[in-house]
Amino acid sequence: MTTNAIAAKGWRILTTLLLALYTIVVVYPLVWTVYSSFKTTEEFYASPFALPQGLSLDNYVNALARSRMAEYFVNSVVVTVLALILCNAAGFAAAYVMTRYRFRFLAVIKRFYIAGLFFPAAFSIVPLFMLLNQMHLLDSIAGLSIVYAVSAIPFTIYLLSGFLASIPKDYEESATIDGCSLFGVLIRIIAPMAKPGIITITIFNVMGFWNEYIYALSFISSEGKRTLTLGLAYLMEVQRYATDWGALFAGLVLVMVPTLLIYALLQNRITAGLNMGGLKG
Known part of the structure; x- marks a missing residue:
């Protein structure tokens, strides 16, 4: 494998990791907001980032x-x-x-x-x-x-x-x-x-x-x-x-x-x- 090919593959991996990190940063707050809307106040104070115990409306x-x-x-x-x-x-x-x-x-x-x-x-x-x-x-x-x-x-x-x-x-x-x-x-x-x-x-x-x-x-x-x-x-x-x-x-x-x-x-x-x-x- 040539040096240029190795460099290109390295850039692709780095780009993929950066895009994945950016996706997590953007998507996770949205997902957290949605599932937190189904939690009771007691559940929220017990563990703000845990999943709700049920899907109550x-x-x-x-x-x-x-x-x-x-x-x-x-x-x-x-x-x-x-x-x-x-x-x-x-x-x-x-x-x-x-x-x-x-x-x-x-x-x-x-x-x-x-x-x-x-x-x-x-x-x-x-x-x-x-x-x-x-x-x-x-x-x-x-x-x-x-x-x-x-x-x-x-x-x-x-x-x-x-x-x-x-x-x-x-x-x-x-x-x-x-x-x-x-x-x-x-x-x-x-x-x-x-x-x-x-x-x-x-x-x-x-x-x-x-x-x-x-x-x-x-x-x-x-x-x-x-x-x-x-x-x-x-x-x-x-x-x-x-x-x-x-x-x-x-x-x-x-x-x-x-x-x-x-x-x-x-x-x-x-x-x-x-x-x-x-x-x-």
Whole structure:
């Protein structure tokens, strides 16, 4: 065996060991959280890292019923759906206009949207708070949905522009000659052809809206309007003194599982969509 072959084999072994170690570091906390959600408080204090003696769902019942996690779950679903509709509709339309049309100040507008990708969310909290207060949308599901949608529009435009730029204009011209309106061209011709990009950005936006915490903490004060992440933070404070660690871990699982399932089931679409968008952009 030559020196190069030995070195290559050594690098493969080292890479495999590093990837295995990284996998353990990432996966073990998730597995520990899941099986800890089935343990009683006594079992947790006796041995935090031991497996539960049984698979009781009492912790999930306590988290959903007593801590109102079911209500927070519904709020998160509503906020995510509303924000997703607003963001995808506005972002898709804006990306199409900036990709297909040439007009004055187009370059400036594009730079503003690109700058929005790097604008920290913390810097926008105070002006958004004052704006929502003046619009009487503070402490409301609708107001929070609008904030989520607006915050995700720059990335939506950035990703969709790569897909739309790759679609030949011949399809639009043919549809226009056949009597299709501009709105019809956008919905019937462009949207189906940009479906991979729309699916990709939808997945990213859903995971972003579902796990968002800063805006919800800043703009929601009523207990009945909290999202799941905000409700989990309050549950953590409550259970810290009530010592019901099982209910706390059950709440963590309720927040964690939807995004994990979405990514696990659709990871191929996410990877393919990003690669296509990068190549076509």
